Amino acid sequence: MIMLNPFAAHLRYEPLEALDEPLDRPALRNDVQALHDHVQMAVELMKSITGAV
Secondary structure (H helix, E strand, O other), X not given: OXXXXXXXXXXXXXXXXXXXXXXXXXHHHHHHHHXXXXXXXXXXXXXXXXXOO
C-alpha cells in the first residue's frame, strides 16, 4: 500500500466542494484551447531557435 502525503489523503478521502454555479463548458473549452495554442506556439518557437527537430 502506498502512503499518501497529507494533500493526497485530503483529496482522496474528503468530499469535494460543490460548485454554486454550473460550469460554462464552452468558455472553459475556449480557455483550454487558447492555452494549448500558446504552448504549441512556444514549442515551435523554441524548436526554430534551437534548430531542434
